[in-house]
Every structure is written in structure tokens, then in C-alpha cells.
Amino acid sequence: xxxxxxxxxxxxxxxxAFSGVALTYPDGTAALDEVELSVKRGEFVSIVGPSGxxxxxxxxxxxxxxxxxxxxxxxxxxxxxxxxxxATLLPWRxxxxxxxxxxxxxxxxxxxxxxxxRETLELVGLDAFSEHHPRRLSGGMKMRVSLxxxxxxxxxxxxxxxxxxxxxxxxxERLNExxxxxxxxxxxxxxxxxxxxxxxxxxxxxxxxxxxxPGRIVAEFDIPFPYPRGPEVRFSAExxxxxxxxxxALRGQIA
Amino acid sequence: MTQLQSPQRAGEATxxxxxxxxxxxxxxxxxxxxxxxxxxxxxxxxxxxxxxxKYLLPSPQSVLVHGLLAHDAYSQILPSFVRTAxxxxxxxxxxxxxxxxxxxxxxxxxxFERAAFPYLVALQAVPVLAIAPLMAVVFGYSxxxxxxxxxxxxxxxxxxxxLLGLRSVDAGLVDLFRLHRTGWWTRFFKLALPNSLPQLxxxxxISAGLAVIGAIVGEEFFQxxxxxxxxxxxxxxxxxxxxxxxxxxxxxxxxxxGFYSFFTWLSHRLLRSWHESAAG
Numbered sequence: 001x002x003x004x005x006x007x008x009x010x011x012x013x014x015x016x017a018f019s020g021v022a023l024t025y026p027d028g029t030a031a032l033d034e035v036e037l038s039v040k041r042g043e044f045v046s047i048v049g050p051s052g053x054x055x056x057x058x059x060x061x062x063x064x065x066x067x068x069x070x071x072x073x074x075x076x077x078x079x080x081x082x083x084x085x086x087a088t089l090l091p092w093r094x095x096x097x098x099x100x101x102x103x104x105x106x107x108x109x110x111x112x113x114x115x116x117x118r119e120t121l122e123l124v125g126l127d128a129f130s131e132h133h134p135r136r137l138s139g140g141m142k143m144r145v146s147l148x149x150x151x152x153x154x155x156x157x158x159x160x161x162x163x164x165x166x167x168x169x170x171x172x173e174r175l176n177e178x179x180x181x182x183x184x185x186x187x188x189x190x191x192x193x194x195x196x197x198x199x200x201x202x203x204x205x206x207x208x209x210x211x212x213x214p215g216r217i218v219a220e221f222d223i224p225f226p227y228p229r230g231p232e233v234r235f236s237a238e239x240x241x242x243x244x245x246x247x248x249a250l251r252g253q254i255a
Numbered sequence: 256m257t258q259l260q261s262p263q264r265a266g267e268a269t270x271x272x273x274x275x276x277x278x279x280x281x282x283x284x285x286x287x288x289x290x291x292x293x294x295x296x297x298x299x300x301x302x303x304x305x306x307x308x309k310y311l312l313p314s315p316q317s318v319l320v321h322g323l324l325a326h327d328a329y330s331q332i333l334p335s336f337v338r339t340a341x342x343x344x345x346x347x348x349x350x351x352x353x354x355x356x357x358x359x360x361x362x363x364x365x366x367f368e369r370a371a372f373p374y375l376v377a378l379q380a381v382p383v384l385a386i387a388p389l390m391a392v393v394f395g396y397s398x399x400x401x402x403x404x405x406x407x408x409x410x411x412x413x414x415x416x417x418l419l420g421l422r423s424v425d426a427g428l429v430d431l432f433r434l435h436r437t438g439w440w441t442r443f444f445k446l447a448l449p450n451s452l453p454q455l456x457x458x459x460x461i462s463a464g465l466a467v468i469g470a471i472v473g474e475e476f477f478q479x480x481x482x483x484x485x486x487x488x489x490x491x492x493x494x495x496x497x498x499x500x501x502x503x504x505x506x507x508x509x510x511x512x513g514f515y516s517f518f519t520w521l522s523h524r525l526l527r528s529w530h531e532s533a534a535g
Binding site: 053060063067080082085086088090091092101102104105106133137186215 | 428431528530
């Protein structure tokens, strides 16, 4: 097996680095090929690409859930946050016990855990719901719980796999804004997979466009807007122009 | 069981409670009506029999009075009822313990599942009465043999349902636990086991009913030791005590219904806060 995870391969400030990463399934299907990508702390990189291009697989490689068939992935796995497409909450646990799950798995003492959970629930605005079970929450609230659960570990690298894809537009925009303030506050490195070009441009310092399978990185765009970004950034001419460029690059891949 | 009391209570309860109870009342009204209907049909058939054949189906009140409430009737049949209840419960508990262990080992080791599951299915398919004589030879006409019949009949639903529940964990949750490098035991206790609860409780419910059947079949076959309901059934048949025969039959059914209702209640109680099956 390829040695995937080690801190010594990381550059001075790289939170995540892919070099020459490829993934071929046992049946011979090439999922990803020659992926070069590095993400530093304080960077927020969004990945857009056609369906089935391996965007989510990229995150699985980044987290170590899947090992590459070639190349090296370097990441500090001890402080890695991962938010999945679904909220992946334990339905039998109350909100507070879901948020405390990772601390519990890492055997953080109870008192410390409870304080941390309370703090984090306040941060995502769910302190009033700590005694609820997930089934009574809306989709957006479940996603907030999921986010809070990862935040308790104070991640230095945060992976997002289309977390807001299933939400309505208003909720999605609100969560985008909340995510940005968390990003500014915590200064983690973010890697965000999405189908929405607007979401990608709004959130990121950099947008990466991938090709259809086998997935490769075909274009990168730096997003120049300074943080904090108000919601009005979305309506500026420059925003539309960048979104147009990303869209054009993406269309080139789909055609 | 408790539901049966609610219509009477509704009258004296506060309005809020009364409205809740009337919701319950609605749900027991149809079976209650059907019960009255069945009693009426029973009564009618019994009344239509010629006096010479009437003993074959005594009227409901005759069964109640002579078969159950008469002193020499209940002093004989109640201890038998308790006896059969304990036998079913004992066998059922053994089935739970072994069934859960077998399923957990299958969950842990796929090869064991592949090796053992066919035999589990085969065990389910073997007519228990076919192996009862063999068990009589090995264990004698003993309580041990009766208990084993209960275990054999009640066993299958527990490992089958438990395994299904253990395996049906959401893939994303498995990834989450793997991401945090949890060991097998942690995944088992914090993820797979609670996740399996709805299926496991379904298994309990099915198996509890089967345990009662197993106890009565076992008692009827072995006809030895302290008499339970199964032995009483055959005894009353021999003695042409049809009032008591029907009484024993009713108690056997009540035992099964009681077991089933208890586990339905338990399941609802444990799952209502999080599982769709117990919504509301």
C-alpha cells in the first residue's frame, strides 16, 4: 500500500498536499489521474466538476478513508474535519450528544466535553435545541449539528462534501455566510466540493475545476474578494465575471 | 393490556387526558367490536348444537364459569399457566442470549456468517416435532428437553433480525467512525448495536410469540414433570372436560398475546424518540 499520510511531506504551511495522485479501481476504471493540489492554512479551495468526476473521491483520499493507487497525499489527520453530503447524525442521540460524539471517541473527559459542546452549539445557534433528537430538526439545522460536531475537534483542515446540496437556496446562502464567518474566525484550511459555481466563488480563495473521469485538475481561479464578504458580493459585476469564467471552464469539460 | 382500561377511565379523566384517551379508544374500538362479534357467533353456534353434541362447544359463559372461574378449575389451571409462562420465558431468554451472540460473531467475522448461516436456516426449517423423539432419548422426558424445544422454535428470528440491524448502518456513519480510527468494539457499541435496535426488537416480538408455541408443543410432546398448559390441554381432551379445555386454550392465547404486547410496548417506548416505526 502507498504510504499516504505523514506530516514530514507537508510544506511549511500546507495543510493538505496531493502530488501525482491517481486512483484506479480494481476493475480498471480510472477515477482520478495526476492530481496536484496543495491547500495552505487560511485558504479556502472549492472544487467544481462534472458529476462523477471524482470530486468526492478526492476528499476521501484527502481524509485517508481511501488510499491512492499512485502518488502521495499529505495531511495532518489528527486535526481533520469532514462534513459529508448527509448530516450523518446518530438518530438515537440528542443533538448535544451528537455534537459531543467525536470528543467522546477521542476520550475527552466528560466535563470538558460538555463545556465544548455547549460552546459550539452556541456558535452555530443551536443551543436551544440541544435536547432534541435529530428527527425533529430541519435539513439546515441537521447540517449545522454536523458542522458543530466537526468544529468541536478544532480542525486545521476542513473537508466539505457538498454539504448544502440538498438545502433550499435561502438556507444554503445563510449557511454559506455562517461558514465564512467560521472560516475567518478559526482560520482552518477549507476544501469544499460543490455543484454550485456561485457557492464556490462566494466562499473561496481559489476555485479548482476538474475534468470528467478520470478526474484531473484542468483550471484554477484565484478569487480576489477580501474577507469578510458580505452577501452583496454576490451581486457585483466582478463576481459575475469570475463565475462566468469558471462556468466556461466547466462547460469545456462537460462538452 | 393497559389499553383495555382506557375507555372506562376516559369518563373520569380531565378533558386533556380524555381527548388523548379517546384517540386510544378509537384504536381499540374495532378489535373490541370484533371480539363481541366473535363471542356472539360462538354463542350462536353453541346454542344451535343438539344437546348430545353441545359438550363439543360450550357457550362462552359456561367456559368462563366452569372452565376458568370455578375453584377446582383455576386452582389447577393457574399454576399450569405460570409454569408454561416460565418455561416460555426461560427458553426465550436463552434464545436471546445465544441468538445475539451468534449474530454478533457473524457480524464480526464474515466467514463465520458464510459458514453458519445456512445451518441457521436449516435449523429453522427442521420440523421440531421431528427431532423431539431424539431429544427425548438424549435428555429424557425432562424440563431440559422442553426448554430446548422452546429455544429451537424461538431462536431464528433473533440472530436473523439482529444481524440485519447490525449490517444496516449508514455508510456515511461508518466512514465517520473510521475517520476517527475507532476500534471494532467502539463501532459495535456506539454505532451498530443502537442502530440494530429496531430490527432486534422486531426479532424479540416474533420470537416471544414463538416461545409460547414452543412451550406448549414441548409440554404436549413430553407430557412429564410439573404439568403446564400443554399437558392440561391433552388431559382435558382425554377427560372430555371441554369447558376447561377451552379455558386452557384461552389462557394459552393470552400468554402469547401478553408476550407480544409487552415487546410491542417496549419497542415503542425505546424507539419513539428517534425511529420512524414508532413515530407519534
